[in-house]
Amino acid sequence: MIKFKNEIPFVEDTSLNNIIGVCETPFYIYSQEIITKKVEMTKKILGDNIFFSVKSNSNQAILKLMNLLNIGADVVSIGELKRSLSAGFSPNKIIFEGVGKSKEDLMYAIQKNIRLINTESLEEIKLIQNLALEKNKNVNIGVRLNPNIDGGTISKISTGKKTDKFGIEITEIENIVNLISNCNNLNLIGISCHIGSQISNIEAYKNTFIEMKKAADKFTSLGINIKHVDLGGGFHIQYNKADPKFKIEDLKRELDSCFGSSIYELSFEPGRYLIAEAGILVTRIINTKQNGGVNYLIVDAGMNTLIRPAMYNAHHEIEPLIKKNVNSETYTVAGPICESSDIFVKNISLPKQIMGDILFIKNTGAYGKVMSSTYNTRSLPSEVLVNKDNFAMIYIPNKIEKDIEEDIIPSWL
Ligand code: PLP
Numbered sequence: 065m066i067k068f069k070n071e072i073p074f075v076e077d078t079s080l081n082n083i084i085g086v087c088e089t090p091f092y093i094y095s096q097e098i099i100t101k102k103v104e105m106t107k108k109i110l111g112d113n114i115f116f117s118v119k120s121n122s123n124q125a126i127l128k129l130m131n132l133l134n135i136g137a138d139v140v141s142i143g144e145l146k147r148s149l150s151a152g153f154s155p156n157k158i159i160f161e162g163v164g165k166s167k168e169d170l171m172y173a174i175q176k177n178i179r180l181i182n183t184e185s186l187e188e189i190k191l192i193q194n195l196a197l198e199k200n201k202n203v204n205i206g207v208r209l210n211p212n213i214d215g216g217t218i219s220k221i222s223t224g225k226k227t228d229k230f231g232i233e234i235t236e237i238e239n240i241v242n243l244i245s246n247c248n249n250l251n252l253i254g255i256s257c258h259i260g261s262q263i264s265n266i267e268a269y270k271n272t273f274i275e276m277k278k279a280a281d282k283f284t285s286l287g288i289n290i291k292h293v294d295l296g297g298g299f300h301i302q303y304n305k306a307d308p309k310f311k312i313e314d315l316k317r318e319l320d321s322c323f324g325s326s327i328y329e330l331s332f333e334p335g336r337y338l339i340a341e342a343g344i345l346v347t348r349i350i351n352t353k354q355n356g357g358v359n360y361l362i363v364d365a366g367m368n369t370l371i372r373p374a375m376y377n378a379h380h381e382i383e384p385l386i387k388k389n390v391n392s393e394t395y396t397v398a399g400p401i402c403e404s405s406d407i408f409v410k411n412i413s414l415p416k417q418i419m420g421d422i423l424f425i426k427n428t429g430a431y432g433k434v435m436s437s438t439y440n441t442r443s444l445p446s447e448v449l450v451n452k453d454n455f456a457m458i459y460i461p462n463k464i465e466k467d468i469e470e471d472i473i474p475s476w477l
Contacts, residue, residue: 065095065344066424069389072390073422077453080346080385086455088363089348089422091446092433094121094458096129098342099429107340109316113331115159117297118428119341120335125386125458126383126448127151130338135178138297142169145302149176159294159333161208161256163229171195171415174203177348182206182256184231189243189250206292209234211275215263215298222274224259231257234279241286252288257278258296261336264310266318272296273322280328293328293434295319299337303427304379312337336430343429345370345445346385349421350400359395361417367406368439370425370432375404382408383421386413397423401440433459440466 066073066080073080076097083093106112122144127137128151136157137148141173142165148158158178165173165181170192173181183189183205183319188224210231210275213224232240244252259272273295280290285347299308323330347365354360363472372378393415399406408425436444447459 075450078450093448096451115333117335124151128364136193180206182208193247208256215260215268217260222260228365254292261298263298264300264308266314270318297334301340337473340430345425345428361397366401368437372436377405381426390416
């Protein structure tokens with residue numbers, strides 16, 4: 065994402081030095097060009113029914129861009145639903161998933177007439193029927209099925225095995241159909257699944273497609289006219305050279321061989337695939353030290369800014385912003401948080417760095433800012449969107465004093 069012109073780092077046609085001049089580290093930068101290209105390439109291969117998984121990056125500017133690129137939104141909370149509506153998505157381009165939707169969440173979605181509410185339990189189907197009856201409305205629903213497939217990803221982001229909390233077991237189809245036959249206000253028009261995130265195993269996708277096609281056919285044979293088959297997201301991206309490569313063309317081949325010319329309208333819900341590679345996290349070295357022979361660079365971004373390394377053992381590549389002709393050293397890059405797990409990467413080789421130098425952490429457009437927190441009472445990171453030679457701050461965090469003021473001390477203290 066960063067290109068060096070005469071040793072000066074650029075994102076698109078914008079010099080990073082200009083951004084650093086006005087934006088305090090740590091901050092995320094996204095490239096509009098990279099997002100646009102990735103969305104267009106994905107649509108070209110998988111078709112127009114792409115619903116951006118808002119959980120991966122829910123900044124209003126990013127959502128507005130996704131909407132302008134003419135894809136839909138896949139949301140997993142009422143907050144994400146509100147964000148998507150306020151960014152301009154028309155309700156009929158929004159799908160609402162989620163294993164725990166409250167009565168209030170469902171009522172809001174029903175009132176907004178969104179495209180589809182994907183239900184995740186038989187109890188939830190009954191609840192939606194009651195709410196739809198109360199509002200005297202007919203509501204389109206889908207069911208998220210659990211195809212019992214191990215996508216081969218790490219357990220923390222696996223969602224498609226039958227013991228995972230997501231979806232309704234495929235063996236329950238007859239029970240779903242029986243229940244729906246008594247739900248006069250519901251139109252069951254879709255099925256969906258999502259077997260997990262960061263999945264490179266094409267065989268797992270192939271098996272999922274086969275299970276989902278069988279499930280759609282079974283619903284049809286039981287008299288339910290399934291129109292939409294949503295095959296989830298989870299497409300893998302290469303975070304570092306050791307990561308396997310995932311080719312969307314391979315997925316498309318399996319898709320065609322499974323669904324061929326079937327009548328179902330197929331859709332997908334990628335998040336990471338569309339935006340991870342379009343983002344970097346820029347951070348400044350605020351201390352250097354050696355402990356027990358380990359050469360630490362302490363940076364101002366921490367696990368509160370980007371939690372993926374601490375939470376998922378993710379390995380993001382890190383590079384210096386300024387090219388220096390000096391000898392390399394082996395470094396462990398750590399954040400300032402008071403936790404031993406606040407380490408971004410161990411034992412990487414970088415040209416000698418000193419306090420004040422700037423590093424950038426690659427492929428952080430997805431599950432970066434959205435998962436950030438004020439842990440240790442630190443500020444959230446800012447966000448910047450670059451478009452050619454233009455850039456704009458798209459998120460400016462509260463001053464820490466404002467966060468502190470939001471606590472309420474009761475009168476008896
Ligand atoms: N759809 C659902 C229901 C999800 O839970 C997720 C994320 O886990 C996604 C889509 C997007 O996944 P990814 O960002 O890996 O494409």
